[in-house]
Amino acid sequence: MDAATGPTGLGAWHALEAHYGQVKDIHLRALFSDDPMRADRLSAEGAGLYLDYSKNRITDETVRLFGRLAEEAGLAERRDAMFRGEKINTTEDRAVLHVALRAPKGTSIHVDGRDVVPEVHEVLDRMSAFAAAVRSGSWLGHTGKRIRNVVNIGIGGSYLGPEMAYRALRPFSDRSLTFRFVANVDGAAFTEATVDLDPAETLFIVSSKTFTTQETMANAATARAWVVDALGGDAAVARHFVAVSTNAEGVRGFGIDPVNMFGFWDWVGGRYSMDSAIGLSTMIAVGPGGFGDMLAGFRAMDEHFRTAPVAKNLPALLGLLTVWYSSFFGAQTAGVMPYSAHLARFPAYLQQLQMESNGKHVDLQGRRVTYDTGPVIWGEPGTDGQHSFYQLIHQGTRLVPCDLIGFSRPSGAVPGHHDLLMANLFAQAEALAFGKTAEDLAAEGVAEAQIPFRVSEGNRPTNVILADELTPRTLGSLVALYEHSVFTQGVVWDIDSFDQWGVELGKVLATRIIRELEAPAEPALEHDCSTNALIARYRRRRADGDGMVS
Ligand code: F6P
Numbered sequence: 386m387d388a389a390t391g392p393t394g395l396g397a398w399h400a401l402e403a404h405y406g407q408v409k410d411i412h413l414r415a416l417f418s419d420d421p422m423r424a425d426r427l428s429a430e431g432a433g434l435y436l437d438y439s440k441n442r443i444t445d446e447t448v449r450l451f452g453r454l455a456e457e458a459g460l461a462e463r464r465d466a467m468f469r470g471e472k473i474n475t476t477e478d479r480a481v482l483h484v485a486l487r488a489p490k491g492t493s494i495h496v497d498g499r500d501v502v503p504e505v506h507e508v509l510d511r512m513s514a515f516a517a518a519v520r521s522g523s524w525l526g527h528t529g530k531r532i533r534n535v536v537n538i539g540i541g542g543s544y545l546g547p548e549m550a551y552r553a554l555r556p557f558s559d560r561s562l563t564f565r566f567v568a569n570v571d572g573a574a575f576t577e578a579t580v581d582l583d584p585a586e587t588l589f590i591v592s593s594k595t596f597t598t599q600e601t602m603a604n605a606a607t608a609r610a611w612v613v614d615a616l617g618g619d620a621a622v623a624r625h626f627v628a629v630s631t632n633a634e635g636v637r638g639f640g641i642d643p644v645n646m647f648g649f650w651d652w653v654g655g656r657y658s659m660d661s662a663i664g665l666s667t668m669i670a671v672g673p674g675g676f677g678d679m680l681a682g683f684r685a686m687d688e689h690f691r692t693a694p695v696a697k698n699l700p701a702l703l704g705l706l707t708v709w710y711s712s713f714f715g716a717q718t719a720g721v722m723p724y725s726a727h728l729a730r731f732p733a734y735l736q737q738l739q740m741e742s743n744g745k746h747v748d749l750q751g752r753r754v755t756y757d758t759g760p761v762i763w764g765e766p767g768t769d770g771q772h773s774f775y776q777l778i779h780q781g782t783r784l785v786p787c788d789l790i791g792f793s794r795p796s797g798a799v800p801g802h803h804d805l806l807m808a809n810l811f812a813q814a815e816a817l818a819f820g821k822t823a824e825d826l827a828a829e830g831v832a833e834a835q836i837p838f839r840v841s842e843g844n845r846p847t848n849v850i851l852a853d854e855l856t857p858r859t860l861g862s863l864v865a866l867y868e869h870s871v872f873t874q875g876v877v878w879d880i881d882s883f884d885q886w887g888v889e890l891g892k893v894l895a896t897r898i899i900r901e902l903e904a905p906a907e908p909a910l911e912h913d914c915s916t917n918a919l920i921a922r923y924r925r926r927r928a929d930g931d932g933m934v935s
Pocket of ligand 1: 593594597
């Protein structure tokens with residue numbers, strides 16, 4: 386990338402701008418009718434995933450220009466720098482090495498002259514021993530009862546990945562164990578997660594990279610009190626709490642013995658951490674073997690990303706298509722619709738992965754970018770979404786490119802449903818691409834006055850991602866697919882996909898406001914007049930309700 390000009394100064398960017406002018410009005414109907422081999426060519430396979438990207442508003446020339454853009458933006462160099470452990474997270478001066486979390490034993494990746502792979506495997510081995518002890522019942526609670534409930538306390542990357550993975554892999558999980566996830570600082574989240582649990586049978590995993598996050602610390606303190614009150618003393622903490630963190634001091638300060646801590650490193654971003662020790666709950670659910678299979682899936686996609694040419698490289702294609710729609714077509718959002726109830730939380734997981742990574746307004750030099758970066762990511766499982774917001778995607782005025790994810794074999798055992806589910810996926814991709822014309826409707830005998838309302842313009846792009854079955858391995862491949870897609874976007878947009886400074890301001894202000902809410906006497910408020918009034922009203926109304934603070 387030319388630091389002086391950024392991506393918009395690249396020849397490939399200019400060529401894509403000119404090319405956009407040529408293709409923007411071409412309908413997918415024309416692209417398909419002119420080219421019956423299009424789906425063969427515009428598809429790719431890797432790490433157990435099949436990507437049909439033919440229903441995008443692209444031609445072979447677009448794909449060629451994608452390759453040129455990747456080359457001129459330096460995608461291969463930045464990718465290799467990441468895999469080598471270079472500090473490509475420049476604003477935090479950190480390496481970005483989630484790929485080291487799935488590096489095989491015996492390989493080496495160095496950060497600051499230190500091989501991190503043996504450390505990764507040392508933690509994996511400790512996690513495996515612990516997970517096996519909980520699963521077998523040999524890890525006992527303070528009163529001698531075996532653990533039947535596992536509650537992960539954490540937020541953001543310390544929550545979304547574990548919860549998503551647990552739900553995705555429930556058919557592979559030990560169904561005799563109950564798993565719950567507490568993220569929100571709303572006390573209702575803790576209450577609802579624990580109301581039916583016996584403290585004597587409950588293990589808390591306090592997951593926090595920093596071990597300072599306000600919500601997690603508050604929930605962990607509540608959990609500690611819940612256990613200590615029920616089981617009669619601090620001694621219970623050792624058998625009912627473990628921690629996952631990079632902050633051993635913080636863990637010790639909370640009262641968890643560091644022998645019950647599973648570490649990770651500052652080169653693992655929170656949203657890239659579900660395959661680190663942050664995945665301890667996943668490992669307890671599916672066992673060390675299942676977790677190892679998931680890591681193998683991640684690794685397979687890493688290899689694919691490292692070696693496949695752009696036109697056959699799933700993450701690079703997904704990333705470049707996202708750039709194409711965001712920066713050239715001006716699409717503001719992108720949908721992700723998994724046709725799998727087990728992947729219900731996958732869109733939420735991807736929201737953090739993509740929006741915290743690529744929701745950036747300055748480039749690596751700190752200059753305001755002149756192009757749109759990461760889109761708003763959203764989605765719900767199909768077929769649920771079809772009966773709700775798909776209407777807007779089919780007939781609204783906005784362009785919403787969507788990824789539709791499906792599986793050849795079901796992960797639930799109820800007969801007769803899966804063909805129905807997949808028929809809907811294929812039908813949606815077809816309907817979105819080709820729509821229904823006024824002529825079609827007239828030929829079907831639809832009354833003329835009705836025709837404008839019934840026309841579906843089509844030309845709505847989709848990627849269809851298929852895998853054989855949702856297994857731990859598939860999940861690993863799928864997550865790594867999106868990790869590297871996000872990486873590709875960030876390289877082209879010339880932004881730091883690995884910092885998250887934007888979330889800091891709200892945290893700082895909340896810390897100030899909590900003091901103002903807790904002050905016994907009316908504090909002097911020095912915010913803007915709106916915030917002052919909201920705080921004052923809250924204090925007044927709260928007092929009316931419980932009489933605590935005047
Ligand atoms: O507020 C954003 C964030 O820093 C995320 O990046 C991170 O995943 C989350 O908070 C939780 O952080 P921690 O794991 O340190 O508690």
